[in-house]
Amino acid sequence: MPLQFSTSFPAVDHYMMNGFDTVRGMSSRFATTICACLLARQTELGIGGHFAEIGTFEGRFFIAMALALSGDEKALGIDTFDWPNATLLERFTAHCERFGVADAQLVVHKGRSEALSPGDVGSLLGGPVRMWHVDGEHSRTALQRDLDLARSTLHPDGLIVVDDMLHPEYPLLVVALHEWLERHRDMRVVCVIDREDIVAASKFVLCRTQSVCHYEEDLMSRFERFHYVMGSEWERYFCVVLTPEPRLAPVD
Numbered sequence: 001m002p003l004q005f006s007t008s009f010p011a012v013d014h015y016m017m018n019g020f021d022t023v024r025g026m027s028s029r030f031a032t033t034i035c036a037c038l039l040a041r042q043t044e045l046g047i048g049g050h051f052a053e054i055g056t057f058e059g060r061f062f063i064a065m066a067l068a069l070s071g072d073e074k075a076l077g078i079d080t081f082d083w084p085n086a087t088l089l090e091r092f093t094a095h096c097e098r099f100g101v102a103d104a105q106l107v108v109h110k111g112r113s114e115a116l117s118p119g120d121v122g123s124l125l126g127g128p129v130r131m132w133h134v135d136g137e138h139s140r141t142a143l144q145r146d147l148d149l150a151r152s153t154l155h156p157d158g159l160i161v162v163d164d165m166l167h168p169e170y171p172l173l174v175v176a177l178h179e180w181l182e183r184h185r186d187m188r189v190v191c192v193i194d195r196e197d198i199v200a201a202s203k204f205v206l207c208r209t210q211s212v213c214h215y216e217e218d219l220m221s222r223f224e225r226f227h228y229v230m231g232s233e234w235e236r237y238f239c240v241v242l243t244p245e246p247r248l249a250p251v252d
């Protein structure tokens with residue numbers, strides 16, 4: 001599959017071209033590539049730290065992020081690794097090896113995310129997380145609990161990427177996110193990454209309000225051809241929308 005756009009990481013670009021479709025999963029190619037570019041943006045700005053994901057499955061999204069980390073930064077995969085069967089963990093580690101995720105970088109936690117405290121994450125990684133991907137249990141309670149864990153271990157300028165927003169199968173997830181954001185006014189949505197299709201659904205990218213300036217302009221210029229200029233309205237602010245084929249409905 002040809003590259004939609006380059007991430008500036010040769011290993012990530014190679015994986016997106018030759019590996020992404022061979023690793024089962026539900027993240028879209030579009031959103032995965034944008035998130036790897038967000039890690040590149042953080043590196044440019046000197047925002048260091050680890051990557052962590054709740055709901056790693058076979059590693060489709062995880063591998064791209066792990067390959068975009070630098071130096072001794074680690075990638076933590078949290079999953080029960082028991083669905084749809086007990087061979088999931090084997091498949092995940094084999095994919096990581098095949099695409100060059102270094103053993104020293106890989107941290108795996110087999111278990112439910114709700115059993116992890118912020119201290120556990122700190123012990124597993126040894127420092128703050130610069131990007132979380134929250135894609136585990138899709139109930140309202142579980143999402144809010146996973147967001148709490150992510151927020152309390154997040155680098156001050158870090159990002160939380162939330163999957164399956166506005167997915168027709170999980171219409172109340174966005175309600176849970178809204179309630180959570182109302183309780184945590186220091187956080188907001190900085191970007192909506194639109195869906196590719198019903199499986200490869202939208203992701204919302206969150207950060208602290210003070211950090212929006214690090215990402216907003218950069219997203220609009222770096223992804224100019226995917227930028228939906230109307231933006232996304234959140235009552236107190238607008239955020240960036242990136243969509244694979246931006247267009248406006250004709251009105252006259």
Ligand SMILES: C[S@@+](CC[C@H](N)C(=O)[O-])C[C@H]1O[C@@H](n2cnc3c(N)ncnc32)[C@H](O)[C@@H]1O
Nearest residue numbers: 025026027055057060061079080112113136137
């Ligand atoms: C939709 S899949 C994740 C897809 C993957 N992130 C990707 O990009 O391809 C959801 C995963 O969440 C895991 N999961 C569900 N509930 C969980 C929980 N409470 N704690 C940890 N993982 C959970 C499932 O085992 C499953 O592998």
